[in-house]
Amino acid sequence: MKNMSFVEALNEALKEEMRRDSSVFVMGEDVGRMGGLFKVTKGLLEEFGAQRVMDTPISEAALAGAGVGSALAGARPVVEFQFMDFTGLAMDQIANHAAKLRYMTGGMISVPLVMRAPICGGVGLGAQHSQSLEAWFAHVPGLKVVMPSTASDAKGLLKSAIRDPNPVLFLEHRLLYAQTGPVPEGEHLLPLSSARVMRTGKDITVIATGRTVPLSLAAAEKLFGEGVEVEVVDPRTLSPADTATLFRSVKKTNRLVVVSDGWRTCGYAAEVVALVAEECFYDLEAPIQRVCAPDVPMPVASKLQKAVMVNEEDILGACRKVLAA
DSSP: OEEEEHHHHHHHHHHHHHHHOTTEEEEETTSSTTOOTTSTTTTHHHHHOTTTEEEOOSOHHHHHHHHHHHHHTTOEEEEEOSSGGGGGGGHIIIIIIITTHHHHTTTSOOOOOEEEEEEOTTSSOOTTSOOOOHHHHHTSTTOEEEOOOSHHHHHHHHHHHHHOSSOEEEEEEGGGTTOEEEEOOSOOOOOSSOOEEEEOOSSEEEEEOTTHHHHHHHHHHHHHTTTOOEEEEEOSEEESOOHHHHHHHHHHHSOEEEEEEEESTTOHHHHHHHHHHHHHGGGOSSOOEEEEEOSSOOOSSHHHHHHHSOOHHHHHHHHHHHHHO
């Protein structure tokens, strides 16, 4: 194990997979000479050359289309969108081509494509560069949607995503990039569609994704000081989700709070609530609570950003409400 940041873990995963398999290559805007807008691809151009680390024009549709085409031709592309918001420009390529081709050919072909997309809420970049749109893609059959919350998971899940024969949307929250933690060196693979219990407890389950996982762990620590044991579960793969782990936790604690950076209406948290209500309704001792972003665009001003972004106090309030019910 060695201590590294979330960004360093992603960078190491890319280097290891590119050294292991010559069919793996990276392409995107500024991924080469600049090393990526957030430095995830730093040093790749120098080691692997311009044939495997490709700076592209500013065209997300072309970028995703080239990713699908090269995957069909036998390569394993890793495409970087600079911001998750820009995936909207490539929705036809992602939802109608990458996600559907295996089905439409009766399984004769696969699309081993990874599309990395940073979520950049909370860094003052405004409404068009700050959205958490994971629910869009979790809604599409044929896509796998992964959202790690730790450096160790980032490395292990990215390596597994690159080796997967299916298209994977790999989501990274900008505010996690500087987070550090122990990461296994060398061959560290984590199975997709496997949730992780981050903290065990018996009184309440908190299911959280991405940036909200460390916030939920901090809230759980405070509640522990009040005599409340919170179990925090990170789905890690949003679709297809490891529902068995989620249900097992809820059936143990009988209470649930779901936390997500996405919008409340039709968001990923709403899907988790629906799944649990269908499977665990008679195990619940209180109404489920959601902690999500309000249905407004992300402001630029820092005080307004803080007002709309999920925070630790929001999670504490939801947990106390469930416990009091």
